[in-house]
Amino acid sequence: MTDVSFQNPVQTDEASLGDYFALMKPRVMQLVVFTALVGLLAAPVNVHPVIAFASILFVAIGAGASGALNMWWDADIDQVMKRTAKRPIPAGKVTSEEAKILGFALSGMSVMMLALSANFLAAGLLAFTIFFYIVIYSMWLKRSTPQNIVIGGAAGAFPPVIGWVIATGSMAIEPWLMFALIFMWTPPHFWALALFMKADYHNAGVPMLTVTHGRKSTRTHILVYTVLLVALAVGTAFTAIGGPVYLATALVLNAMFLKGAYDIWRRDEAQSEVDGYKVEKSFFKLSLWYLFLHFGAILVEAFLPATWGIWS
Structure with a gap:
């Protein structure tokens, strides 16, 4: 395997709102929102529409935060992979430092607001999901073992559990x-x-x-x-x-x-x-x-x- 080192590309233009949104991996966010919503609606408890909307919104923000932090950490490999070379950081649209700041800020906000809108158990699960995706998968498993996607897949599997807990407050x-x-x-x-x-x-x-x-x-x-x-x-x-x-x-x-x-x-x-x-x-x-x-x-x-x- 080839050693990869990252050099932040020179920004060619001022970053747009769309560039920052792209950091949040909107396609992945859509899947997270949908599966979390199914978990919430499949639960045997009716949730007020306003609470449900706010809670799913904060789950989506948490997913976006994970995406931004993943792009910050993986910027070195993103720049050499054809599939990811046009992402905002390797394309020179956004700096890795900006992605890191955005990711940490949105992580804190999403967890705190989910605790207020739903319950602390749901917020704790969201915090653990973000931690698992960034630390366990991105920082550790992805670069160290071929089982990376097997174990790391748990991060993407938590949203319906979070949705269910939003509704019920229990497992x-x-x-x-x-x-x-x-x-x-x-x-x-x-x-x-x-x-x-x-x-x-x-x-x-x-x-x-x-x-x-x-x-x-x-x-x-x-x-x-x-x-x-x-x-x-x-x-x-x-x-x-x-x-x-x-x-x-x-x-x-x-x-x-x-x-x-x-x-x-x-x-x-x-x-x-x-x-x-x-x-x-x-x-x-x-x-x-x-x-x-x-x-x-x-x-x-x-x-x-x-x-x-x-x-x-």
Whole structure:
């Protein structure tokens, strides 16, 4: 792997509001907001709309803070990866110091305001999530082990738990099922990306599984994790947050996901090079819809009357 050192690019123009917003990783923030909202609405407690809106807003700000701090810490590798080279810091739009200040300021504000709008347990979970993403994943795991995305995936899995706790003020098994769904989805999602990003992670010195164990091993890992994910996702249909709509959604999506993982596993690099990693890219795109539609089905079930036989 290549050693990477960071030199702050000279700012070419004054940073715009859009540049600072880009620091907060808005696409990731959308997923955090959606899964946290599903966790809140799936909980068996009605929350006042104003409190719900404010609480989810502060969760979103906390997610944005994590994104800014991640870009501050990862600026050295972002500048050498094709996928991230146009981010605000390597592009010279925002300095790493500005990203750090913004991230810490928003972190403190989001946790404090969530404690006031919801409860201290939800705020504590948000604080731990930010800490886990920045310190445990970004600063430690990402650069030290090929299990980085496996363990680090927990950071992205906490939002539905936070949403549930906002509503109830307590823990339950249901939000942890949603946590497990995201946690098990994360490795095959990112390993598929690593397959067709080719040398990006190697050039950046990141020990992604494709770098340390090779692409053949990565394909096997994708299939194994997908099998485990399918069992979890379909099994969730028979819990308190599941139901017939969720079951139908899970059966279709998981059949497609399992087929995609199998197709990736049976291919070799020569085939992928010839067609431009078409199957891997298709699987990655499907993985984006996979999580959204599963949580969408959980949301639908939360508003259906409990008169569905085994689910009643």
